[in-house]
Amino acid sequence: xxxxxxxxxxxxxxxxxxxxxxxxxxxxxxxxxxxxxxxxxxxxxxxxxxxxxxxxxxxxxxxxxxxxxxxxxxxxxxxxxxxxxxxxxxxxxxxxxxxxxxxxxxxxxxxxxxxxxxxxxxxxxxxxxxxxxxxxxxxxxxxxxxxxxxxxxxxxxxx
Amino acid sequence: xxxxxxxxxxxxxxxxxxxxxxxxxxxxxxxxxxxxxxxxxxxxxxxxxxxxxxxxxxxxxxxxxxxxxxxxxxxxxxxxxxxxxxxxxxxxxxxxxxxxxxxxxxxxxxxxxxxxxxxxxxxxxxxxxxxxxxxxxxxxxxxxxxxxxxxxxxxxxxxxxxxxxxxxxxxxxxxxxxxxxxxxxxxxxxxxxxxxxxxxxxxxxxxxxxxxxxxxxxxxxxxxxxxxxxxxxxxxxxxxxxxxxxxxxxxxxxxxxxxxxxxxxxxxxxxxxxxxxxxxxxxxxxxxxxxxxxxxxxxxxxxxxxxxxxxxxxxxxxxxxxxxxxxxxxxxxxxxxxxxxxxxxxxxxxxxxxxxxxxxxxxxxxxxxxxxxxxxxxxxxxxxxxxxx
Numbered sequence: 001x002x003x004x005x006x007x008x009x010x011x012x013x014x015x016x017x018x019x020x021x022x023x024x025x026x027x028x029x030x031x032x033x034x035x036x037x038x039x040x041x042x043x044x045x046x047x048x049x050x051x052x053x054x055x056x057x058x059x060x061x062x063x064x065x066x067x068x069x070x071x072x073x074x075x076x077x078x079x080x081x082x083x084x085x086x087x088x089x090x091x092x093x094x095x096x097x098x099x100x101x102x103x104x105x106x107x108x109x110x111x112x113x114x115x116x117x118x119x120x121x122x123x124x125x126x127x128x129x130x131x132x133x134x135x136x137x138x139x140x141x142x143x144x145x146x147x148x149x150x151x152x153x154x155x156x157x158x159x
Numbered sequence: 160x161x162x163x164x165x166x167x168x169x170x171x172x173x174x175x176x177x178x179x180x181x182x183x184x185x186x187x188x189x190x191x192x193x194x195x196x197x198x199x200x201x202x203x204x205x206x207x208x209x210x211x212x213x214x215x216x217x218x219x220x221x222x223x224x225x226x227x228x229x230x231x232x233x234x235x236x237x238x239x240x241x242x243x244x245x246x247x248x249x250x251x252x253x254x255x256x257x258x259x260x261x262x263x264x265x266x267x268x269x270x271x272x273x274x275x276x277x278x279x280x281x282x283x284x285x286x287x288x289x290x291x292x293x294x295x296x297x298x299x300x301x302x303x304x305x306x307x308x309x310x311x312x313x314x315x316x317x318x319x320x321x322x323x324x325x326x327x328x329x330x331x332x333x334x335x336x337x338x339x340x341x342x343x344x345x346x347x348x349x350x351x352x353x354x355x356x357x358x359x360x361x362x363x364x365x366x367x368x369x370x371x372x373x374x375x376x377x378x379x380x381x382x383x384x385x386x387x388x389x390x391x392x393x394x395x396x397x398x399x400x401x402x403x404x405x406x407x408x409x410x411x412x413x414x415x416x417x418x419x420x421x422x423x424x425x426x427x428x429x430x431x432x433x434x435x436x437x438x439x440x441x442x443x444x445x446x447x448x449x450x451x452x453x454x455x456x457x458x459x460x461x462x463x464x465x466x467x468x469x470x471x472x473x474x475x476x477x478x479x480x481x482x483x484x485x486x487x488x489x490x491x492x493x494x495x496x497x498x499x500x501x502x503x504x505x506x507x508x509x510x511x512x513x514x515x516x517x518x519x520x521x522x523x524x525x526x527x528x529x530x531x532x533x534x535x536x537x538x539x540x541x542x543x544x545x546x547x548x
Contacts, residue, residue, distance in 0.1 A: 007457065011530070018530070021464040022457035
């Protein structure tokens with residue numbers, strides 16, 4: 001299973017037939033393993049890595065540190081759930097250290113992010129403080145550098 | 160006017176130039192062409208290794224090292240060979256650092272071979288062994304390994320090739336271009352054949368780390384063969400460090416002492432920056448080796464299945480990153496196949512004949528390329544072969 005997951009993480013476009021060939025398994029076996037992983041929420045979706053800066057779309061991403069007061073019984077989970085259900089929230093992590101939740105938010109403009117923080121995030125019961133950092137440039141995501149050097153070097157002819 | 164060809168070394172002039180150039184010249188003029196011809200990892204050297212090289216420059220380590228290479232590097236090589244292959248070599252006299260495995264091969268042959276000595280070379284194999292032997296006035300004696308033996312060198316074949324003039328046997332395993340590997344039992348049989356002779360072995364193990372579905376076995380792992388083995392390895396293939404030009408040779412002190420003289424006069428010392436990077440590679444690079452090997456292994460299986468599915472007879476390669484299918488069923492020669500495949504489908508692969516006469520009927524495909532390239536190349540080969548029928 002690990003081998004299949006690693007391959008899908010490397011490129012989720014790999015077809016079950018390709019994965020079967022690469023791992024020496026049966027195609028139907030690969031299909032079943034993937035299906036089981038999807039059912040068990042080990043695989044939670046498939047997506048593309050897009051550098052929106054290279055498009056004409058306006059997009060802003062912010063990284064927000066959130067401090068919260070943990071609640072009896074639920075700890076951090078209930079507040080986290082209230083936050084991550086917003087469409088704007090791209091990712092949400094519980095952190096150790098100086099703050100509790102790391103929230104990544106994407107929106108069309110600075111104003112939209114500001115609006116989200118002041119109108120939606122900050123007023124949530126239990127949120128003590130927020131610190132918003134705007135992301136200026138994305139260099140790498142999911143192990144993939146976003147700008148690859150286009151230089152083609154001269155190559156040795158024959159080895 | 161000086162007629163240069165009358166005064167230049169006859170030996171050098173007798174060497175055949177690489178017949179591969181024409182493929183790459185054509186390739187350069189093509190749009191969306193795919194090359195599965197180059198024998199080089201498609202990975203960039205892992206960053207921590209590159210960083211160690213850069214740091215050495217920042218520290219101003221820009222001078223020669225000792226001729227044999229840095230003590231620290233030789234110690235790390237010694238530990239590495241023990242850790243990964245259970246091979247024992249003393250860093251103080253049994254290991255020295257060269258400019259790539261290629262220099263190490265050249266030195267071994269030059270230190271051992273005198274005029275008329277025979278050097279046994281199994282083919283198909285990497286192109287350098289024959290010419291280097293010729294340059295030492297030695298006589299290359301080729302053994303044609305067979306597909307039905309999975310391109311291993313058999314004890315019987317070796318025995319038949321040995322004469323009183325045999326000085327050295329080249330052992331290019333894991334093999335470029337076939338992907339053949341030798342097993343413990345193969346070496347034991349070969350040890351029987353060599354018992355009582357003074358024949359030396361040059362084991363080119365540059366692809367040792369890229370052995371699939373089993374562990375690499377060196378002839379030096381066989382106690383009887385240890386004393387007659389000159390082991391050559393390097394950083395190019397295991398750590399994707401081809402451009403750093405760093406290799407090493409291990410063997411008996413007495414022989415290495417003589418080889419070191421040639422190295423000392425011709426080279427001085429291997430690049431210092433590369434040596435620093437290599438120390439880091441040996442200390443922290445085991446995980447990189449595993450990661451890259453796993454990736455090659457996936458592609459190896461993918462291409463093997465693809466080629467077999469289109470009806471090509473194909474021995475399963477157990478090492479390196481090449482696959483060597485038979486194209487005899489197409490009725491074309493290796494050269495015709497590769498020339499037409501490139502012209503008609505824009506994919507470069509290498510005719511088996513580039514690696515020895517018995518490579519006729521085979522092609523070498525490198526799978527050190529992206530899955531996407533491999534899939535496209537397979538698709539184009541299906542079209543090409545389909546049209547031939």
